[in-house]
Structure formats: structure tokens, C-alpha cells
Amino acid sequence: MAQTEGLVGTFRIIKRDSDEGREMARRRIYCLPVAILLASSALAVDAATETERIAALEQQLNQQKLVMQQQQRLLESMATELQRLKAGKPGVLIQATEVIATQQPPAPASVATPDTKPPGKMSVSIYGYVQTDAIYDFKRVAPDWEDTLRATTISTTSGAYGQDGKSLFSVRSSLIGIQGGYGEDITYKFEWDLFGLGSQQGETVLHLRNAWATYKNFGMGEIASNFMDPDVVPDLLDYWGPTGLIAYRNQQARYTVPLGDNEFSISIEDPNTALTVGEGRSVQNCGVPNPSPQCLSVESRGEQLFTPYNDVPDFGVRYRQNGSFGHFQVAGLARKLGYQRKSDDSKGYEVGWGVNTSAVINTWGSDNLKVQLVYGEGIGDYINDGGIDIAPDASGSAQAVPLAGLSAYYEHYWNTRWSTTLGWSMTDLDTSSGQMDTEFKRGQIAQINLLHYPVDHVLLGTEFLWGEREDVGGNTGSDYRVLFSLRVNFDTGDLLR
Numbered sequence: 166m167a168q169t170e171g172l173v174g175t176f177r178i179i180k181r182d183s184d185e186g187r188e189m190a191r192r193r194i195y196c197l198p199v200a201i202l203l204a205s206s207a208l209a210v211d212a213a214t215e216t217e218r219i220a221a222l223e224q225q226l227n228q229q230k231l232v233m234q235q236q237q238r239l240l241e242s243m244a245t246e247l248q249r250l251k252a253g254k255p256g257v258l259i260q261a262t263e264v265i266a267t268q269q270p271p272a273p274a275s276v277a278t279p280d281t282k283p284p285g286k287m288s289v290s291i292y293g294y295v296q297t298d299a300i301y302d303f304k305r306v307a308p309d310w311e312d313t314l315r316a317t318t319i320s321t322t323s324g325a326y327g328q329d330g331k332s333l334f335s336v337r338s339s340l341i342g343i344q345g346g347y348g349e350d351i352t353y354k355f356e357w358d359l360f361g362l363g364s365q366q367g368e369t370v371l372h373l374r375n376a377w378a379t380y381k382n383f384g385m386g387e388i389a390s391n392f393m394d395p396d397v398v399p400d401l402l403d404y405w406g407p408t409g410l411i412a413y414r415n416q417q418a419r420y421t422v423p424l425g426d427n428e429f430s431i432s433i434e435d436p437n438t439a440l441t442v443g444e445g446r447s448v449q450n451c452g453v454p455n456p457s458p459q460c461l462s463v464e465s466r467g468e469q470l471f472t473p474y475n476d477v478p479d480f481g482v483r484y485r486q487n488g489s490f491g492h493f494q495v496a497g498l499a500r501k502l503g504y505q506r507k508s509d510d511s512k513g514y515e516v517g518w519g520v521n522t523s524a525v526i527n528t529w530g531s532d533n534l535k536v537q538l539v540y541g542e543g544i545g546d547y548i549n550d551g552g553i554d555i556a557p558d559a560s561g562s563a564q565a566v567p568l569a570g571l572s573a574y575y576e577h578y579w580n581t582r583w584s585t586t587l588g589w590s591m592t593d594l595d596t597s598s599g600q601m602d603t604e605f606k607r608g609q610i611a612q613i614n615l616l617h618y619p620v621d622h623v624l625l626g627t628e629f630l631w632g633e634r635e636d637v638g639g640n641t642g643s644d645y646r647v648l649f650s651l652r653v654n655f656d657t658g659d660l661l662r
Contacts, residue, residue, distance in 0.1 A: 285348025288659045293341035293356075296652040298402065302331040304644040309367030312337050312360070313404040314646055315550045316592070316608025317442045319634040321642035337361075337369050338404045338650075345659070353378045354388075360404060374414060382421045390415045391432035391481035392498045392547055394523040397535045399574035400586045401612055402628040402650045405550065407590030408610045409570035411496075411521050411539050412549035417481075426487045436475035438502045439546040439554040441465040442605045466601050467556045471563060474503040474512055491525040491533060502543045502554050504563055515555055515565040517543025531578040535588075539570040551592040551608045557599035567595035574612075587613045602638025609633045624652040 302311065305326035307318040312335040320326055342356035356375040361368035377386035389395045390413045398406060406412060417434040442465075483496040500517035519541025526534045543565035545552020555563045574588025589611040596606050614628035626649070633643040 285350075287345065287347055287661055289343065289345035289661055290657050290659050291341070291343055292654075292656040294339065294652050294654040296336065296338040296340075296402075296650055298335045298338060298648050298650045300331075300333050300335060300646060300648045302333075302644065302646040304329045305331055306644055311335075314610065314630045314632050314644065315405050316408045316610055316632045316634045317551050317605050319608075319632055319642045319644045321603075321634055321636050321640035335369075338402075340374070342375070345661075350381050351379070358404075382423070383419070384421070385418045387414055387416045389413070390434060390547060391417065391419055391430055391483050392434075392496045392519065392521055392544075394485075394494045394496070394521070394537065396492065396525055397494075397523045397537050397572070399535055399588055399612075400576055400584065400616065402614055402616075402626050402648060403612065403630055407572045407574070407588070407612075408548075408550040408608045408632075409539075409590040409592045410537060410549045410572045411523075411547050411570065413547040415479075415547075428485050430483045432481040432483075433478040434481060436477065436479050436500065436503075437546050438471075438473035438475060438504055439552060440468040440471060440473065440504075440556075442545075442551050442553060465553065465556070465604050466599055467553065467563070470508070470557055470561060471504040471506060471555070474505040474514075475501070476503060477501040489527070491527045493524045494522070496521045496523075498541065498544060498547065500543055500554075502563075502565060504555060513563060515543055515563055517541065517554060517565050519544035519547070519568075533576050535572070535574045535576065537570070537572045540568070542567045544568055545594070548592055550610075551594065551605050553594070553605075556597040559598040561599060564597055566597065569593045569595075582618050584616045585614060586616070596637045600637050602636060602640075604637045605634065606637045607635040622654045624650070624654070626650050626652075 298312070300312070302314075305320065305328075306314065307320075307326060310318040311331060311333055337360045338358065340356065340358045342354065344352070344354040344356075346352035354375050354377045355373075357371045357373055359369050360372050361370040362372060365372070373387065375386070375388050377384060377388040390411070393411045393413055398410065398412065415434045417432045419430055419432040421428055421430040480499045481496060483494065485492060485494040498517070498519040498521070501514050502517045503512065503514040505512050519539060521537065521539040523537040524535075526536070528534060539548070543554040545554045545566060545568055548568060548570050552568055553566055556566050558564050570590075570592050572588070572590040574586055574590075576584065576586050578584045589609070591607070591609045593607045594605070596604070609632065611631045612628060614626055616624060616626040618624055627647065628650070629645070629647050631643070631645040633641060635641045
């Protein structure tokens with residue numbers, strides 16, 4: 166008993182007859198499950214996160230082991246006492262409540278702070294849509310770009326791409342993406358469409374749109390440029406969209422500072438000196454027996470004289486203010502436009518800069534107005550269509566090309582199932598005296614559509630588009646088309662939930 170006294174602490178010596186001692190023992194030991202249940206409930210309520218629940222369960226388990234050990238000692242002491250009482254000897258009764266009070270469990274380990282807590286459970290979802298466009302083009306554009314209407318691909322010479330009129334179907338606007346993360350602090354996103362660009366121009370192939378990862382306020386990868394406002398992109402069916410919009414997905418590193426409902430962000434982005442609008446014209450694509458000189462020209466004069474040379478990333482800043490009115494955003498861009506002369510391999514650079522202001526203004530009901538105005542020099546690589554960064558003057562020296570872009574679209578919701586988007590956009594370049602007459606100077610695009618959501622996840626719509634191109638030499642060309650689209654959305658939700 167001396168060993169038992171050392172383990173459990175305080176003893177109370179009570180001399181009772183055997184019946185009274187047994188009754189008190191039963192009452193006190195019945196209190197143990199209640200005490201354990203109350204302690205377990207308190208821990209469960211306080212555990213708010215997965216990490217805290219694990220720590221709480223471990224603490225609860227250790228506590229219950231300790232209490233069970235104490236209970237076992239108590240039972241052994243009571244059995245000994247019972248034998249003494251039966252033999253008519255005085256005994257020692259250990260109070261169960263005193264055992265619990267004197268042998269408290271160790272203090273729980275401190276819960277990790279938000280700055281050090283481990284990642285949450287992984288989440289992953291697959292989303293996107295399948296879209297098919299039935300298109301009728303009343304004129305013609307460069308064959309590699311027939312699935313969409315870009316001002317730069319419109320011919321300013323009649324018949325350059327064959328006889329007027331073209332009917333086609335396209336699935337290249339279809340999109341698929343994977344996104345998820347580990348709690349709120351760690352996220353990732355992959356996204357592709359089927360619109361081949363670059364060496365796969367004109368093909369229906371997987372084309373990477375986004376590859377983006379974030380940790381807290383820091384992100385790296387490929388996503389919409391910090392100079393861009395993705396929310397100002399209107400709800401349209403045509404793939405390419407407004408010509409004068411800043412619409413550029415770029416590889417970058419970005420840090421965002423939350424300012425309540427507003428935010429400020431800075432970025433360094435992958436540089437590239439654009440020397441041509443890349444209209445994609447070639448003898449093979451013209452498809453006529455005697456192509457015009459314009460059709461043969463696939464280069465700008467700047468591309469004939471220079472090659473890009475970029476050793477400093479672009480630098481962007483952005484401030485966005487949100488409110489019940491919608492939102493307002495202003496962004497700035499600074500660039501070193503490096504180039505190398507083909508004639509002697511000498512290097513040089515021009516300084517590019519730009520300011521982009523945009524807003525989404527809520528009007529009546531669910532309606533909104535989406536506007537953007539951008540101006541700068543050497544920012545053509547970021548404009549949606551028609552921009553170049555540098556061009557030669559009359560002497561062949563490089564200069565940054567001034568550019569202005571304007572976009573204004575109104576979205577009207579007739580009800581929850583019907584909507585219409587109407588708007589116009591323009592890109593205007595202040596061209597240099599050293600450019601060729603056939604190079605792009607100004608482009609315009611206008612659209613109007615009627616969209617219908619007959620059931621959830623299904624969109625049916627029709628859209629009319631008009632576009633115009635003007636060359637440096639003053640020649641103009643226009644095109645207009647109509648398309649009908651079916652789009653079916655899908656989203657798996659969290660596959661690991």
C-alpha cells in the first residue's frame with residue numbers, strides 16, 4: 166500500500182462497515198466514464214481543423230490511457246480493501262475523484278500557428294467545356310485562322326484568299342483544365358484548349374493556356390499577365406475576342422498584396438520583342454494561282470532587319486479596387502526591348518512602357534459595362550491582335566512603336582436563361598516611316614450575340630461579327646461572319662472529397 170500511496174497522492178482513511186464501503190466505491194467509479202466523456206466532448210468541440218483534430222485525438226487517447234491506468238490501480242486497491250473488510254480488518258478507501266484530481270494528464274502540445282501549420286488535404290477537380298462552332302464567313306481570311314476572326318488576318322486585296330464565302334465547323338474553342346491545392350495556401354492549375362498556335366498554327370491540337378502554382382501570396386508559371394484584367398473580357402462565342410484588349414497569357418513570377426477587398430501586385434514576366442503581327446500569310450496558304458504581292462509577304466521590315474534579343478524581364482504593377490459598383494483596375498508595364506541587327510550582329514534596345522486602365526461597372530440588375538483603355542510604346546506583344554514592339558524608321562534605326570487600344574462591351578441579361586453581349590474594339594499603331602505599305606496599322610472588331618442556357622451546363626448561342634483591317638499604305642479590307650455554337654460545361658468537383 167505504501168507504493169500505491171506514492172502513485173496516487175492523497176489518501177483518505179475511512180473506517181466503515183463493509184456494506185457502506187462497497188456502495189461508495191460503486192458510486193465513485195461510476196463517475197469515471199462521465200468524466201472521460203466530458204473531457205472527450207470538450208476536446209472534440211475545440212478541434213476546428215484537421216491538424217487540430219489529430220492533435221486533440223492524440224491528447225484524448227493519452228488522457229484516457231492514463232485514466233484507465235488510474236482506474237486499474239483503484240480497482241486493485243478496492244479488491245484488497247474488500248478482502249480486508251471481509252476479514253473484519255480496517256481498510257483504506259481511495260476516492261476516485263481524488264485520483265483524477267491529483268493525477269492530471271500532461272498539458273496538450275501547443276497547436277501549430279497558421280504560419281507553420283502543415284498543408285491541408287489535397288484537392289483536385291477537372292473542369293472545362295466542349296464547344297462546337299458552325300461558322301459561315303461571308304468573305305475570307307487567312308486559311309490558318311478561319312476558325313476565328315482576327316483583324317490582322319483580313320485581306321486588303323480582293324480575292325487574296327480565294328472567292329468570297331466559306332462554311333466550316335470547328336471544335337478548337339473547347340477547353341479542359343485541372344485545378345486544386347492543399348488548403349487555401351497552396352494551389353495549382355493546368356488548362357488547355359485545342360487552338361494550335363506557333364508551329365502548330367491552324368491545327369486542332371492541345372494548346373497550353375495556364376500552368377500556374379501559388380503559395381500564399383506568391384505565384385509562378387503561365388497565366389494572364391499582371392498587365393491584363395481578365396474580368397474585362399466580354400462573354401463572346403468567337404475564340405479570339407476584341408482586337409484592342411490587353412489579352413496575353415505570359416510566364417511570370419508574381420506577388421500579390423491583399424488590401425482588404427482590394428489588391429496590389431507586382432510581377433516580372435517573360436520578355437519578347439514582337440517584330441511582326443504574325444498574320445500567317447504565305448504562298449501555300451493563299452490558295453490562288455497568282456497570289457498578290459501582299460499574300461507573298463510574310464515578314465515586316467523590322468523582321469527583315471532585326472532579331473529579338475531579350476536579357477531583362479518585363480516588370481509589371483497592378484492595383485485593383487473592388488466595390489458594389491464593380492471594380493476598377495490600373496496597371497503599368499516597363500520593358501527593355503532588346504534586338505540584334507542581322508547585318509552585323511550588333512545589339513541595341515529601346516524602352517517600352519504602357520498604362521492599362523479597365524473597369525467593370527454594374528448598371529441595372531445583372532447588366533454590366535466592360536471598358537478598357539490602354540496606351541504605351543513597345544507594348545504590342547501584350548495586345549490581343551495587331552501589335553508590334555519595334556519598327557525601323559527611314560534610316561533603318563529601331564524605334565518603339567506607340568500603340569493605343571480601346572474596348573467597350575455591354576452585357577445585358579434578359580433573364581436568368583438569356584443574355585446578349587454587344588460591343589466594339591480597336592487597335593491603332595502610330596507606324597514608322599521605315600515600315601512597308603502592306604504592314605498592319607489599324608484593326609477594328611464588333612460583335613453582337615444572343616446566348617441561351619436552356620438547362621444547367623448547356624449553352625446555345627449565335628453571334629454576328631464584323632472586322633476591318635487598315636494597312637500602313639492606306640489599303641483597307643473588311644469581313645463579316647455569323648456563327649452558331651453549342652457548349653456543354655463539365656466540372657467534377659473535388660475528386661478526393
